Amino acid sequence: MLTGRNHASIGQFGKMNVLAGQKYRDWNIEGGLGLVYSRTMQNSLEAMRFKLSRQVEVKDINFNTSLFYQWMPYSENFYVNQFGMLLQHQHKKWDYILGVNSMFIQLRKQNQTANSFRKTLWEPFNVLYSLTYKQAIHKKVDVKATITNFDYFLIYQETNPFILLGGSYNINPKQIVFLDVAYQEAGLLNIRVQSFGYYIRLGFRYGITNK
Amino acid sequence: MVFFKLHSESTLHHKKAFVLLPVLCVLLSSCIKEADFSGFIRSTDRVEERFQQSMAWNQSHSYKNIVFPSDDYKLLITADVHIGGPKTHQNLLSFVNRAKLPDIAAAVYVGDLATGRESDITLFQSLLPSDSITPNFVMVGNHELYFDGWKAFYNLFGSSTYYFTITTPNKKDLFICLDSGGGTHGESQLAWLKEMLDKLRSQYDRCIVYSHSNLFRKHHTASTSPTMDELFVLLDIFETYKVDMVITGHDHKRDIKQLGNIQYIVLDALRDDAKNASYMLLHKNHTGLYFQFIKP
Numbered sequence: 001m002l003t004g005r006n007h008a009s010i011g012q013f014g015k016m017n018v019l020a021g022q023k024y025r026d027w028n029i030e031g032g033l034g035l036v037y038s039r040t041m042q043n044s045l046e047a048m049r050f051k052l053s054r055q056v057e058v059k060d061i062n063f064n065t066s067l068f069y070q071w072m073p074y075s076e077n078f079y080v081n082q083f084g085m086l087l088q089h090q091h092k093k094w095d096y097i098l099g100v101n102s103m104f105i106q107l108r109k110q111n112q113t114a115n116s117f118r119k120t121l122w123e124p125f126n127v128l129y130s131l132t133y134k135q136a137i138h139k140k141v142d143v144k145a146t147i148t149n150f151d152y153f154l155i156y157q158e159t160n161p162f163i164l165l166g167g168s169y170n171i172n173p174k175q176i177v178f179l180d181v182a183y184q185e186a187g188l189l190n191i192r193v194q195s196f197g198y199y200i201r202l203g204f205r206y207g208i209t210n211k
Numbered sequence: 212m213v214f215f216k217l218h219s220e221s222t223l224h225h226k227k228a229f230v231l232l233p234v235l236c237v238l239l240s241s242c243i244k245e246a247d248f249s250g251f252i253r254s255t256d257r258v259e260e261r262f263q264q265s266m267a268w269n270q271s272h273s274y275k276n277i278v279f280p281s282d283d284y285k286l287l288i289t290a291d292v293h294i295g296g297p298k299t300h301q302n303l304l305s306f307v308n309r310a311k312l313p314d315i316a317a318a319v320y321v322g323d324l325a326t327g328r329e330s331d332i333t334l335f336q337s338l339l340p341s342d343s344i345t346p347n348f349v350m351v352g353n354h355e356l357y358f359d360g361w362k363a364f365y366n367l368f369g370s371s372t373y374y375f376t377i378t379t380p381n382k383k384d385l386f387i388c389l390d391s392g393g394g395t396h397g398e399s400q401l402a403w404l405k406e407m408l409d410k411l412r413s414q415y416d417r418c419i420v421y422s423h424s425n426l427f428r429k430h431h432t433a434s435t436s437p438t439m440d441e442l443f444v445l446l447d448i449f450e451t452y453k454v455d456m457v458i459t460g461h462d463h464k465r466d467i468k469q470l471g472n473i474q475y476i477v478l479d480a481l482r483d484d485a486k487n488a489s490y491m492l493l494h495k496n497h498t499g500l501y502f503q504f505i506k507p
Contacts, residue, residue: 006438006440006441007258007395007396007397007398007401007440007441008398008401008438008440008441008443008444009398009440010398010401010402040444040447074443074447075443075447077446077447077450077451078446078447078450078470080443105446105470107450107470107471111450111471112471113471113472118468118469118470118471119470119471120470121427121468121469121470121475123427123428125431126428154439154440155439156438156439157428157435157436157438157439158431159428159433159434159435159436160394160435160436160438160439184438186393186394186395186435186437186438186441187250187254187353187393187394187395187435188251188394188435189394189433189434189435190250190353190392190393190394190424190434190435191246191247191248191250191251191353191357192250192254192353192356192357192392192393192394193250193251193252193253193254194254194257194258194393194394194395196395196438196441197440
């Protein structure tokens with residue numbers, strides 16, 4: 001469950017995200033669905049996402065590599081397809097993710113006239129990054145601070161980073177509740193920072209097995 | 212041997228540093244001259260306040276309508292002139308001389324026109340053709356917000372969020388100018404844009420939107436574009452209201468993209484030290500809109 005507000009939402013928005021994953025040996029497959037209520041978005045389905053990950057070891061260093069695809073049925077005018085790959089490494093209290101993505105903005109058929117000779121606008125390359133510091137403050141409570149340009153269904157340009165502060169509580173080995181607060185800025189690299197928006201997410205993670 | 216290697220590497224590093232340090236100093240001094248780094252921490256005159264001031268200005272100064280005697284007219288459009296950055300401003304003078312010719316209905320300046328210092332903004336204004344010869348339409352970029360520049364900009368030019376129209380014997384065209392100097396248009400300005408297009412678009416033949424910050428990122432420079440949330444909202448508005456062209460600057464390098472019938476154009480910089488300096492000549496006639504880039 002997520003709520004927030006930013007310059008583009010023109011008012012408060014609400015979202016509900018559901019993600020499910022299945023592990024098999026070193027592989028992990030994950031699917032997700034995001035629902036949204038916002039004055040500026042006509043579709044209540046925000047996005048669908050699929051992610052395939054694999055744990056690999058290079059010179060005794062563990063990495064998680066993943067490929068993802070995200071479909072966003074934005075409006076009656078266009079929809080958005082995004083493809084990307086991520087490389088993640090965790091070391092002690094730090095979590096590093098680096099990746100790239102490519103975006104296709106595609107006009108819907110009813111908006112394609114005889115004259116509209118470009119139905120797709122392609123942004124070929126965008127760098128994704130995330131740097132997280134995690135700290136256990138109690139045997140059941142962890143906190144984290146992240147600077148990144150992407151989140152579950154959100155992918156920003158490399159020049160628009162945001163800060164995410166979070167905490168999680170382990171009810172038991174299978175059940176975790178977490179709370180994240182994101183603060184988004186606009187114009188950082190224009191050297192004119194100003195608040196763009198925020199969101200607060202309350203989540204629950206349930207593991208069917210203990211593995 | 213190891214010592215020698217270390218020693219030689221160290222010497223090499225020193226030599227590199229010796230060469231790089233002056234280059235860095237020159238770059239940094241250039242940046243310090245043109246950029247206001249206090250904006251990394253806090254910004255004065257944020258987008259919502261600027262928008263409210265622009266609206267207050269618009270209430271006391273009506274939107275301009277240019278009556279042009281022919282359906283065939285031209286606009287001159289430029290961005291990123293950066294007066295006060297380079298020592299000279301010959302490219303702007305060349306642009307202004309072209310703008311004074313009678314086939315030009317108006318000249319449009321899409322932000323980053325001066326460093327933001329009051330003296331540079333004033334110098335920029337003094338170089339423009341008189342409005343009685345060629346009407347000028349100016350909007351802010353990020354540089355006009357540096358060194359408290361918005362106040363000087365507002366005193367000299369007034370609003371940065373407005374529209375103007377061109378009326379010819381058989382058609383009327385709509386031109387909307389936006390403020391994206393802070394890397395975002397802001398909630399109120401987005402709502403205003405939608406409201407204006409909803410109210411006016413159907414009365415006009417062609418519609419062109421100007422805003423400083425480029426929407427798409429072909430060149431992956433450090434300059435900020437509006438966030439993806441805002442980009443999608445803008446694309447949706449432009450598509451819904453059948454905008455013909457969106458013209459931006461900021462990236463300093465030309466880019467032309469098309470989605471459906473809308474062209475998204477990033478202008479070259481016009482600053483004197485830009486290798487690729489050019490400005491845009493937009494030509495409207497009874498068959499459509501055409502453009503070309505002209506080297507100053």
